[in-house]
Amino acid sequence: MSDRKPPPEPPLPRGPEVTRRDLLTGRVAGLMLDRLQGEEPEALPAPPLIRLTVNRVSRELRVPAHRTLAEALRVNLGLTGTKIGCDHGECGACTVLLDGLPVYSCLTLAHDADGRSVETIEGLASSDALHPLQQAFLTYDAFQCGFCTPGMIMALKALLDRRGTPDAEEVRQAVSGNLCRCGNYLHVIAAGLAAARSLGDGG
Amino acid sequence: MPRMVELEVDGQTYKVEPAEAALKEAGKQGLEPWGEALAVVGSAVPRRRGAEHVTGQARYSSDVQLPGMLHARLLLSPHAHARVRRIDASRALALPGVRAVLTCLNTDAAWDEERRLFDHTLRYAGQEVAAVAAADEEAAEEALELVDVEYEVLPAVLDPQAALMADAPQVRGEGNLYGGKPQVYRRGDVQRGLASAEVVHTQVYRTSIQHHACLEVHGCVASWDAAGLTVWDSTQGVHLVREELASRLKVPATKVRVVAEQTGGGFGSKNGIGPYHLVAVLLARQTGRPVRLFMPRAQEFIASHHRPATQHELTGGVMRDGRLMALVHRIIGQAGAYAENAELAAGAYGATAELYRCPNVLMEAWIVHTHTQSPGACRGPVGTEVHLALEQFIDELAEQLAMDPLAFRVRNYVRADQTRRRPYSSKALDRCYEAGARGLGWRWPQDPGHGRVRRGLGMSSIIWHGVQSEPSQAVATLYADGSLQLTLGLALIGTGSETALVQVAAEELGVSPDQVSLIIGDTRGTPYSIDSSYGSRTLALVGPAVRAAAAEVKRQLLARVARGLGAEPEALRLEAGQIVVRARLEPPMSVAEACRQFVSAPLMATGRRSRNPRGYAHESFGAHFVEVEVDTETGAVRVLRAICAHDSGRIINRLLAESQVQGGFVQASGPALCEEPWLDPATGLQLNANLHDYAVPTALDVPDEVQALLIELPDLGNSIGAKGLGEPPHVGAGAAIANAVAHALGLRIREYPLTRARVLEALRSAREAPGAREGQASHEGI
Numbered sequence: 005m006s007d008r009k010p011p012p013e014p015p016l017p018r019g020p021e022v023t024r025r026d027l028l029t030g031r032v033a034g035l036m037l038d039r040l041q042g043e044e045p046e047a048l049p050a051p052p053l054i055r056l057t058v059n060r061v062s063r064e065l066r067v068p069a070h071r072t073l074a075e076a077l078r079v080n081l082g083l084t085g086t087k088i089g090c091d092h093g094e095c096g097a098c099t100v101l102l103d104g105l106p107v108y109s110c111l112t113l114a115h116d117a118d119g120r121s122v123e124t125i126e127g128l129a130s131s132d133a134l135h136p137l138q139q140a141f142l143t144y145d146a147f148q149c150g151f152c153t154p155g156m157i158m159a160l161k162a163l164l165d166r167r168g169t170p171d172a173e174e175v176r177q178a179v180s181g182n183l184c185r186c187g188n189y190l191h192v193i194a195a196g197l198a199a200a201r202s203l204g205d206g207g
Numbered sequence: 208m209p210r211m212v213e214l215e216v217d218g219q220t221y222k223v224e225p226a227e228a229a230l231k232e233a234g235k236q237g238l239e240p241w242g243e244a245l246a247v248v249g250s251a252v253p254r255r256r257g258a259e260h261v262t263g264q265a266r267y268s269s270d271v272q273l274p275g276m277l278h279a280r281l282l283l284s285p286h287a288h289a290r291v292r293r294i295d296a297s298r299a300l301a302l303p304g305v306r307a308v309l310t311c312l313n314t315d316a317a318w319d320e321e322r323r324l325f326d327h328t329l330r331y332a333g334q335e336v337a338a339v340a341a342a343d344e345e346a347a348e349e350a351l352e353l354v355d356v357e358y359e360v361l362p363a364v365l366d367p368q369a370a371l372m373a374d375a376p377q378v379r380g381e382g383n384l385y386g387g388k389p390q391v392y393r394r395g396d397v398q399r400g401l402a403s404a405e406v407v408h409t410q411v412y413r414t415s416i417q418h419h420a421c422l423e424v425h426g427c428v429a430s431w432d433a434a435g436l437t438v439w440d441s442t443q444g445v446h447l448v449r450e451e452l453a454s455r456l457k458v459p460a461t462k463v464r465v466v467a468e469q470t471g472g473g474f475g476s477k478n479g480i481g482p483y484h485l486v487a488v489l490l491a492r493q494t495g496r497p498v499r500l501f502m503p504r505a506q507e508f509i510a511s512h513h514r515p516a517t518q519h520e521l522t523g524g525v526m527r528d529g530r531l532m533a534l535v536h537r538i539i540g541q542a543g544a545y546a547e548n549a550e551l552a553a554g555a556y557g558a559t560a561e562l563y564r565c566p567n568v569l570m571e572a573w574i575v576h577t578h579t580q581s582p583g584a585c586r587g588p589v590g591t592e593v594h595l596a597l598e599q600f601i602d603e604l605a606e607q608l609a610m611d612p613l614a615f616r617v618r619n620y621v622r623a624d625q626t627r628r629r630p631y632s633s634k635a636l637d638r639c640y641e642a643g644a645r646g647l648g649w650r651w652p653q654d655p656g657h658g659r660v661r662r663g664l665g666m667s668s669i670i671w672h673g674v675q676s677e678p679s680q681a682v683a684t685l686y687a688d689g690s691l692q693l694t695l696g697l698a699l700i701g702t703g704s705e706t707a708l709v710q711v712a713a714e715e716l717g718v719s720p721d722q723v724s725l726i727i728g729d730t731r732g733t734p735y736s737i738d739s740s741y742g743s744r745t746l747a748l749v750g751p752a753v754r755a756a757a758a759e760v761k762r763q764l765l766a767r768v769a770r771g772l773g774a775e776p777e778a779l780r781l782e783a784g785q786i787v788v789r790a791r792l793e794p795p796m797s798v799a800e801a802c803r804q805f806v807s808a809p810l811m812a813t814g815r816r817s818r819n820p821r822g823y824a825h826e827s828f829g830a831h832f833v834e835v836e837v838d839t840e841t842g843a844v845r846v847l848r849a850i851c852a853h854d855s856g857r858i859i860n861r862l863l864a865e866s867q868v869q870g871g872f873v874q875a876s877g878p879a880l881c882e883e884p885w886l887d888p889a890t891g892l893q894l895n896a897n898l899h900d901y902a903v904p905t906a907l908d909v910p911d912e913v914q915a916l917l918i919e920l921p922d923l924g925n926s927i928g929a930k931g932l933g934e935p936p937h938v939g940a941g942a943a944i945a946n947a948v949a950h951a952l953g954l955r956i957r958e959y960p961l962t963r964a965r966v967l968e969a970l971r972s973a974r975e976a977p978g979a980r981e982g983q984a985s986h987e988g989i
Contacts, residue, residue: 070345084270085263087471089422090504094898097422125263138261142253145862148870149701150260151422151471157261179906183898185422185472186701187873188866189906190913 054118058083059127067114073107074098076114077124085125085154089183096182099155100124106162108181125154128161136202137161137195146195148186156182160196169200211822216623216630223630223822226923233755233817238926241857246783247714248927251862255706255725256699259469267469268439269501271428277306279490279500280347281483282337282354283510284329287363287578287891288376291327291336291356299339299353304346306494308354309486310337316489318482321545324489329358330378330544331580332891333509335482340490340498365891367518367541367575378544378576385542385549385574392555392570394625400533400567404524406607412521412596413958417514417585417878420903423471425511426501429487435462436488441501443473443700444739449730451480456488465730467698474874475584476511477700478739483510508884508896512583515541515552519596521559523604524567529618531604533567534559536597540589542574543581549574551582554589556626559597561826562670564621578891584741586874587938590671595879595959598667598942603955611651612946613644616668624824632823632924636668639830639852642916646850647832655951659840662847665947666832669853669939673825673922673930674747676818680734681749683712683756685764685810689799691716693753694726696733697740702933703863704745708753710859711927715757717784718798734813743827743931746859748816750927756814763812764798767805819924827930829853831872831943833910837951839970842963844880844948846909851936852916857928861917864932868915871936877904879941880960 051066058081065080074091077083077100086109089095093111100109101123128135137157140146147153156179163170163178170178175196176189184192211222231237241248259265296308311325318324325335337354341347362376369375370383377383401407427440435458442448445465453460470477487500502510517540524533540553555570585591605615620637623630643649647664655661682694693712699705705727706720713720726733736749761781768786769776778789785795796804819825832850837843851868858864881902885894895901915936921928941959948966949955956969 078270079272082272083263084266084272087267087422088269089424089471090898092504092897092899094504095422125261129262134258134261138258141261142257145254145257145703145866147254147257147260147701148703148866149422149472150257150265150469151267153260154263176906181905183422183903183905185420185474185874185903186866187870187904187909189873189904189909190869191866193906 052115054115056117056119057121059124069115071114072110073100073112073114073117073122074109077109083124083126087151087154089151096159097152097155099158099182101158101162104162104165106159123158125157128157137164137199140195140199140202144191144195144198146188146191148188152182152184156184156192160199163196164200164203169204170196172197214630217621219623221623221630221822224820226820229817229820230926233751233926238754238758241928245714247710247720248857248859249861252706252710252720252860254703254863255709265469267423267471268428268441268467269423269426269471271439271499273428273430273497276428276497276499277340277342277490277494278344278347279338279340279487279498280351281335281486281502281506281510282351283506284332284334284336285890285892286329286358286360287332287365288361289329289358290361291329292359293357294337295355296337298355299350302346302350302353304342305339305350306342306496307340307490308337308350309489310354314489316485318485319547324482324485331578333580335486338486338490340494363578363891365577365579365886365888367539367577370575370577378578383576385546385552385576389571389573390555392560392568392626394560395567397533397535397567397569401522401524404532405527407522407524408604408607409520409522410600410603411957412519412599414517414592414595415878415883415959416516417882418508418884418901419472419474419476419511419513419585420898420901421472421474421476424502424504424507425477425481425483426499427484427487428497428499429491430497431492435464437464437466438484438488439466440484441470441477442467442698442739443470443477443741444737445698445728445730446696446735446737447479447739448484450738452484452488455480455485466728468728470698470700473700474586475588475741478584478741481511504898505896508893508901509580512548512581514585514588514591514878515582517541517553517592521596521600523600525604525608527608529608529610529615531563531565531619534565535569537571537573538593539573539575541579541582542576543579544576545581547581548583551584551588557590558593558670560626561624562597562668563601563616563619564625565619586871587671587934590934590938591875591941594667594669594938595941595945598939599945599949599955602946602949613640613649613651613666616640624826627824629822629824632819632825633854633856633920633922633930634826634828635854635918635920636828636830638918639828639854642918643830643832643850643852646852646914646916647834647848649832653950655953659838661837661839661951662834663837663947663949663951664832664834665943665945665950666830667939667942667946669829669831669935671743671827671931671935671938673827673924674744675825677748679736679748679752679816681736681752681756681814682734683753683760683812683814685716685760685802685806687802687806687809689718689722689802691718691723691760692726693723694733695749696730696736697745697749698728700740702740702745702867703860704740704749706863707746707859708749711750711753712757715754716761716798717781722799743933743935747856747925747927747929747931750859750929751925752814752816754814754926755816756812759812759814760810763810764801764806768801771805817926823924825924825930827853827855827932827935829935829939831939833943833947835944835947835951837948837966842966844961844966846876846944847911849910849913849940850916851913852918853932853935854918854920855932855935856920856922856930858917858919859927859929864917865915867932868936869913871934872913872940873904873909875937875940876908876944878960879944881908881962883960883962
């Protein structure tokens with residue numbers, strides 16, 4: 005927390021119809037889009053800049069102050085593996101790791117992630133192999149429609165990172181904030197336990 | 208005319224067509240029934256395209272982002288019944304970034320014969336009032352607040368019982384009873400049946416609304432270009448969406464392309480189009496930009512359809528020896544304001560008429576209009592509600608006779624369909640009873656214990672309609688390197704059908720499933736495999752078409768090999784993945800090897816599903832057995848174990864079938880135990896339109912064990928022997944849980960879900976009731 009920088013002050017808008025509130029509410033991003041397409045050509049200020057490490061790669065992006073981390077990952081970085089199911093911190097589909105801890109990225113402002121490290125589902129596999137959790141999800145058929153899967157896997161990754169050999173109850177608790185409407189929880193729990201065993205055996 | 212033979216079932220003679228006769232029409236050369244020893248079918252092949260899911264690469268329609276894309280939002284009616292007196296969108300239009308606002312003033316498009324897309328009269332909370340397209344989500348949302356609407360609030364009726372009263376507000380001006388009279392199914396004479404019965408019993412059950420709560424909300428991205436319209440949709444069926452859009456927009460189907468690479472849950476709610484499709488399409492046309500319209504979660508609850516709330520009055524007459532003499536089932540279902548999907552509010556068919564031998568049956572479905580959103584298909588529509596009531600009533604009838612509820616069901620077992628007077632193409636419900644009872648350790652009478660925590664066992668039978676004869680096509684292309692491509696016009700919705708279909712093709716052609724790839728989820732270039740994946744019919748409908756396509760490319764391959772070797776085609780056999788030439792010394796050759804040697808241009812075939820053999824009824828069956836624990840102090844119900852026995856014909860993929868069964872059971876435990884919308888009686892608005900308070904089951908709510916016992920009796924109805932498995936596990940689970948709770952508590956709660964509050968209230972009333980039965984939760988300490 006201590007070394008986090010406050011978001012930079014947004015520059016004053018120049019276009020007459022852009023208010024300070026517009027900047028804060030993100031209108032500017034849309035107007036920027038229009039501008040890029042050659043419409044409404046007046047010069048507009050860019051949203052403030054943040055720097056994050058996403059999946060071990062350092063990224064700079066301009067994000068309106070109000071934008072959630074989930075939206076920033078999906079819209080600014082195109083990392084659509086992180087899903088938005090409710091946008092209110094109820095379903096867990098947007099779970100990512102922020103400095104190693106699981107967070108609902110729909111409840112986390114992108115600017116709160118400034119200077120920090122984010123892990124998403126896209127960063128889990130190495131170039132030549134799936135992470136044991138990913139492999140176990142396939143082996144145990146731990147998903148059906150798959151929409152909850154990235155969040156489930158990231159929540160379990162956080163558990164396995166801090167506890168090598170969890171029991172079934174700990175696995176169950178770890179995904180208790182992740183809804184699977186297809187109801188495949190028992191296979192998720194089995195996959196979590198299998199991945200833990202696999203990691204314990206040295207991968 | 209096909210040759211018909213006589214078949215005797217339970218002393219009755221039926222005329223049926225031999226199943227082999229229908230198989231002879233399947234594929235160009237006809238197909239043989241599969242034998243017992245299959246190489247690929249039946250094995251646990253991992254879910255096709257699973258790697259995309261676990262790496263975050265799976266692309267859902269809500270992930271689609273296009274250059275210049277606008278974001279749309281809907282303004283929904285905050286009143287159950289109102290007239291739009293005045294609407295002014297000028298402030299919204301003036302907001303920077305806003306590109307278009309559609310209201311009843313500038314948009315005349317009809318939604319259906321009854322209403323316009325944006326109507327002056329609003330008949331449920333959640334009906335579309337206006338739509339905004341803006342450069343980003345935030346601007347769209349803010350613009351909604353700037354659409355000034357003056358509503359004239361009109362009297363509304365939300366409850367079906369109240370709607371049937373003479374002085375109730377009229378929802379549609381023609382009486383609130385859909386069709387003016389109940390729908391009726393009648394067999395025999397229930398008055399005489401009841402009069403002849405030794406015991407007559409009546410009970411009333413109520414079920415709640417269930418929301419699908421798909422994790423991916425409803426929505427689409429619409430884009431027009433010179434070629435026409437492209438819609439990326441979260442849907443269960445690309446072809447049905449295309450058909451409906453083309454017909455609604457009056458453009459040729461060939462000008463509409465619908466894409467759904469992955470769909471994040473449907474459960475019946477994503478068949479065909481909703482008003483939001485039309486809104487996105489119109490906004491895209493008006494602005495000349497792609498438009499993305501996905502519902503915020505709170506709107507998802509009220510703007511999409513749901514399983515309706517129902518009331519069931521059941522009267523049964525039985526003999527002391529357990530024979531069922533008469534059943535009367537009156538259902539009141541809530542049709543919502545419009546006639547959309549009224550047939551899904553309730554129906555006079557199904558389990559009550561079919562599940563047990565009973566000479567006299569009367570079913571009445573009263574479908575009532577209220578100022579609410581219309582119901583829609585929700586995993587096991589109508590059937591889930593009917594089973595929840597009927598299967599508890601059957602338990603109660605057994606109780607009246609002091610009979611084991613399982614023995615009572617077996618006593619009234621029936622082997623043929625009494626409603627259509629046909630034998631079943633297969634029925635193994637008896638084996639489900641046997642396997643399920645053994646699996647759970649069914650015992651009767653039960654001892655729930657006397658402590659704070661009681662235990663109970665419960666069971667339920669399941670019947671669910673199977674696939675009728677309808678057309679389906681599949682295209683198979685075999686390449687010179689031995690790889691096979693299947694092109695299928697269906698969407699990936701998570702059931703795993705596509706993986707099973709790959710196995711069907713691999714089995715028929717004698718190749719490994721790894722050699723088979725899929726083109727799927729797009730109307731462009733795919734055949735019409737299915738309109739939409741509903742009714743548990745994708746596998747049993749499309750599977751035979753896939754098998755026929757694979758069989759035809761196999762025939763073409765063998766013909767080329769025969770020509771190449773100078774052999775007679777009849778001398779070639781494909782066995783265990785190897786091509787063998789009878790009476791010749793050539794070593795067996797794999798399909799891949801044969802392709803490399805003898806195929807230059809790819810071999811291609813369209814397979815068509817042949818009709819079902821004539822004279823049969825087609826149904827899936829099952830029986831669920833559960834053990835629950837009820838805490839009499841907190842009212843909490845916990846399912847400890849569930850043994851789910853299913854007769855769904857041949858199982859193509861055990862692992863994925865197990866997922867279907869587990870998932871269906873878990874999903875159905877929601878409306879049985881915890882899921883319930885709270886409706887504001889004043890406005891009709893849902894107060895808990897979020898995934899936290901509308902409590903869908905979490906990982907903490909699932910039993911330690913949900914065991915799928917798959918009774919494999921290959922079905923005679925189609926060339927792959929499979930029946931449906933998507934809905935059956937959902938259909939029976941609730942009743943089995945409720946029966947177990949009743950047995951644990953020694954009292955029955957007839958209103959669902961069985962929330963803690965309802966359980967505690969029932970225990971309190973039982974305690975306070977004069978002459979409360981001994982042992983009925985009346986012991987000291989609670």
